[in-house]
Amino acid sequence: MIPFLALRYSFSRSSNHRARAVRIVISTALSLAVLMVTISVMDYLQNGRLERIRDVSSFDITIEGNHKEELSERFPDSNVFVYGECDAIGNGSAFIVRYIDESYDGGLKINAGDSSGLLVPYNIYSNNKSMRLTSMAMGRSGMMIPQTREYRITGMFSTSLGSSFDSSMLFLPLSEADQSTPMYTAIKGVDDDAIISLRSEGFEGKTWKEKEAGLYSAFIAEKTMMYIVLSLLFIIILVSCRQSVSIFFKSRETELAELVVLGLGRKRSEAVFTFSFMIIMAAGILLGLLLSLLFIPAGEEFMMAVLHTPGAELSIPFRSFAGFSAFLIFFTVVFSLREEKKLSMRDIVEVMRNE
Amino acid sequence: MSSVLALDNITKSFPSPSGGRIEILSGVSISLEKGEIVSIIGQSGSGKSTLLSIAALLMSPDSGSVRYSGKESTGMSERELQAIRASSIGFIFQSSSLLSDFSALENTAMPLMIQGKKRKAAMAEAESFLALVGLQDRAGHRPSELSGGERQRAAIARALAGNPLVVFADEPTGSLDEKSAALTEEILFSSVRNTNHSMLLVTHNREFARKADRMLELREGILQDV
Numbered sequence: 365m366i367p368f369l370a371l372r373y374s375f376s377r378s379s380n381h382r383a384r385a386v387r388i389v390i391s392t393a394l395s396l397a398v399l400m401v402t403i404s405v406m407d408y409l410q411n412g413r414l415e416r417i418r419d420v421s422s423f424d425i426t427i428e429g430n431h432k433e434e435l436s437e438r439f440p441d442s443n444v445f446v447y448g449e450c451d452a453i454g455n456g457s458a459f460i461v462r463y464i465d466e467s468y469d470g471g472l473k474i475n476a477g478d479s480s481g482l483l484v485p486y487n488i489y490s491n492n493k494s495m496r497l498t499s500m501a502m503g504r505s506g507m508m509i510p511q512t513r514e515y516r517i518t519g520m521f522s523t524s525l526g527s528s529f530d531s532s533m534l535f536l537p538l539s540e541a542d543q544s545t546p547m548y549t550a551i552k553g554v555d556d557d558a559i560i561s562l563r564s565e566g567f568e569g570k571t572w573k574e575k576e577a578g579l580y581s582a583f584i585a586e587k588t589m590m591y592i593v594l595s596l597l598f599i600i601i602l603v604s605c606r607q608s609v610s611i612f613f614k615s616r617e618t619e620l621a622e623l624v625v626l627g628l629g630r631k632r633s634e635a636v637f638t639f640s641f642m643i644i645m646a647a648g649i650l651l652g653l654l655l656s657l658l659f660i661p662a663g664e665e666f667m668m669a670v671l672h673t674p675g676a677e678l679s680i681p682f683r684s685f686a687g688f689s690a691f692l693i694f695f696t697v698v699f700s701l702r703e704e705k706k707l708s709m710r711d712i713v714e715v716m717r718n719e
Numbered sequence: 720m721s722s723v724l725a726l727d728n729i730t731k732s733f734p735s736p737s738g739g740r741i742e743i744l745s746g747v748s749i750s751l752e753k754g755e756i757v758s759i760i761g762q763s764g765s766g767k768s769t770l771l772s773i774a775a776l777l778m779s780p781d782s783g784s785v786r787y788s789g790k791e792s793t794g795m796s797e798r799e800l801q802a803i804r805a806s807s808i809g810f811i812f813q814s815s816s817l818l819s820d821f822s823a824l825e826n827t828a829m830p831l832m833i834q835g836k837k838r839k840a841a842m843a844e845a846e847s848f849l850a851l852v853g854l855q856d857r858a859g860h861r862p863s864e865l866s867g868g869e870r871q872r873a874a875i876a877r878a879l880a881g882n883p884l885v886v887f888a889d890e891p892t893g894s895l896d897e898k899s900a901a902l903t904e905e906i907l908f909s910s911v912r913n914t915n916h917s918m919l920l921v922t923h924n925r926e927f928a929r930k931a932d933r934m935l936e937l938r939e940g941i942l943q944d945v
Contacts, residue, residue: 377820624801627806627833
């Protein structure tokens with residue numbers, strides 16, 4: 365009985381009620397789709413772009429000096445490699461020059477093979493290119509001495525974020541490094557906390573958070589902003605949902621009173637309209653999923669066209685969708701119960717007379 | 720004859736805008752026998768509809784008792800009242816209170832479905848009640864597709880379909896034009912008499928009220944024989 369009545373009220377034959385239901389379905393679907401696209405873009409920015417930039421410009425732990433053998437034994441499941449790094453000036457610009465070899469299978473190679481991963485312009489030279497650079501090398505007396513010569517460059521990376529933690533890096537083969545170039549041992553795929561035990565054993569090094577403090581702060585800021593934006597979006601959706609529930613129940617007040625007069629009882633009559641609204645919401649959620657599937661590829665196009673991100677890949681956040689849908693249904697029930705309580709205060713005879 | 724409905728010493732008052740309370744019903748008593756039609760007339764605001772709402776268990780009195788087939792309803796839970804409303808009461812309002820999303824046939828079958836009958840059986844049974852009020856050809860039409868008179872006739876069919884102990888009619892022709900009102904009155908009386916139901920009718924139309932077996936007037940909160 366209740367499902368029969370609820371279904372009929374959900375897909376009402378009356379044009380006014382049908383238009384109202386369609387509006388609820390569309391607004392729910394659009395809200396969810398916008399939320400999903402936002403989550404998808406933010407996920408991409410958070411986990412994709414910045415993580416990859418971090419992979420290129422820094423590593424989980426960096427230890428001063430060449431300790432590759434020792435640290436490889438200690439962290440057999442991690443990627444341990446040696447690299448050299450110094451500052452240099454060339455073509456009127458300042459660079460970080462990094463010397464790396466094949467043992468480094470980290471960010472640069474991944475990004476070189478998958479250029480779509482970075483939101484910023486960068487170049488990887490497939491054919492070695494020469495550049496005249498002046499690097500600051502350590503002299504015998506411990507003084508920094510400028511050295512100018514031609515360098516064989518294999519890659520160039522620029523974060524181009526236009527901020528204080530922006531950097532341009534030149535990549536060179538490890539064999540090109542001068543003897544005076546400061547050398548480091550990088551560990552990728554290890555927990556930050558490992559630095560504590562390494563330090564206690566006399567190693568000098570930094571975690572990526574310490575080395576890239578500015579970038580790390582940006583991560584945190586971005587994450588916080590993401591939560592704020594998502595929370596605001598969700599609050600807007602909830603307010604809209606509450607209004608929809610209220611309007612829906614108000615528009616069905618007389619019919620509810622009629623059902624009570626016919627002997628269906630208040631609780632069951634109210635259940636009819638709660639169930640009916642749930643059906644409308646379910647339709648909205650399903651349409652929201654379909655719209656998300658349509659909008660997310662459009663979001664990729666937008667990012668590629670407007671933000672100049674070649675091959676940006678946005679994924680549909682199914683878990684977030686399921687979570688938000690469950691929340692929405694939960695709040696719909698809460699709002700419906702609230703409306704039911706308000707209606708139960710109303711005098712049925714009064715409602716019928718005001719028809 | 721045993722009373723299907725008995726109201727005993729009913730009082731009801733409402734808050735007055737100037738403070739205090741206005742007494743609408745001051746010790747009203749009335750009983751309705753099986754198959755009897757009683758009409759109540761009175762001026763607007765005399766408390767006719769209030770009395771009907773109390774009798775139909777839609778409103779509770781300040782004091783007094785309402786009994787259906789001798790069973791006292793005062794102090795019953797909402798669930799018990801709901802059961803009486805479903806099995807013993809048929810209601811016809813001034814403006815047709817048909818459910819707008821359902822056809823005339825579905826509306827007529829609604830009390831039967833609420834009583835627990837299967838939809839198919841309820842619809843089959845409802846058809847005969849629609850035929851009783853001459854709407855068999857309009858069974859599939861929704862209320863918005865029916866005229867005012869047809870809507871009221873469908874409401875009569877629905878009120879009778881649940882085989883109630885008492886049919887309550889609150890100004891059933893009040894919103895109809897003269898011709899439709901006359902036809903609806905005729906159908907209401909004939910169908911109630913043919914099915915041997917009891918009816919408590921409230922109207923301000925004396926001519927209409929005179930067709931009942933007994934006519935009462937509600938004046939200053941008290942029922943008097945006319």
